[in-house]
Amino acid sequence: MKAKKFIMIIICLSLNTCMFAQKEYTEKINRLGSRGQKEGFWIDSTKHRVQETYYRDGVLSSIFKEYNQNGRLVILGEYKNGQKGGTWFYFGNTGHLIMAFKDFAKNTYTINNERDGKKYIPDYKCYSLSYYPNGNIKDEGILLWSEGESPESDFSVEYGEWKYYDNTGKLTKTKLFK
Known part of the structure; x- marks a missing residue:
């Protein structure tokens, strides 16, 4: 019985930490740098799509993801210094x-x-x-x-x-x- 309580306390502490970390993380979305340029993780959405991008000094850098209106991943790629790089994948509505x-x-x-x-x-x-x-x-x-x-x-x-x-x-x- 003591072991179950101990595990529950650990889970609760972990969840509180995770929730706090999530709050910290969401506050860092769509930030502007000191010169007004896009910086870090950005989420842009419309009625039909959601895009997740990363910027470094206002330039697209790193992973790019786009989801359709149903939340299904439709594009996965990478930007290097503002240009497409690596391999870009395009998926249909069924994945x-x-x-x-x-x-x-x-x-x-x-x-x-x-x-x-x-x-x-x-x-x-x-x-x-x-x-x-x-x-x-x-x-x-x-x-x-x-x-x-x-x-x-x-x-x-x-x-x-x-x-x-x-x-x-x-x-x-x-x-x-x-």
């Missing part, structure tokens, strides 16, 4: 992986603008993979995009060799984009 982007870098490839035929160099590139609901790769290749856009936008451009697979994982075709 399955839809696409991933990795190997983010400054782009040096020149492409033709479809509208006017002029050559230009998009600002960024990454490697893209999209997936079937069963987890098999649907397609993969390099995406290019310009400042102010992102690889998942309609304005990103496929470049180089792209591979396309059926839902069993069998390669069905390759296509070369220039």
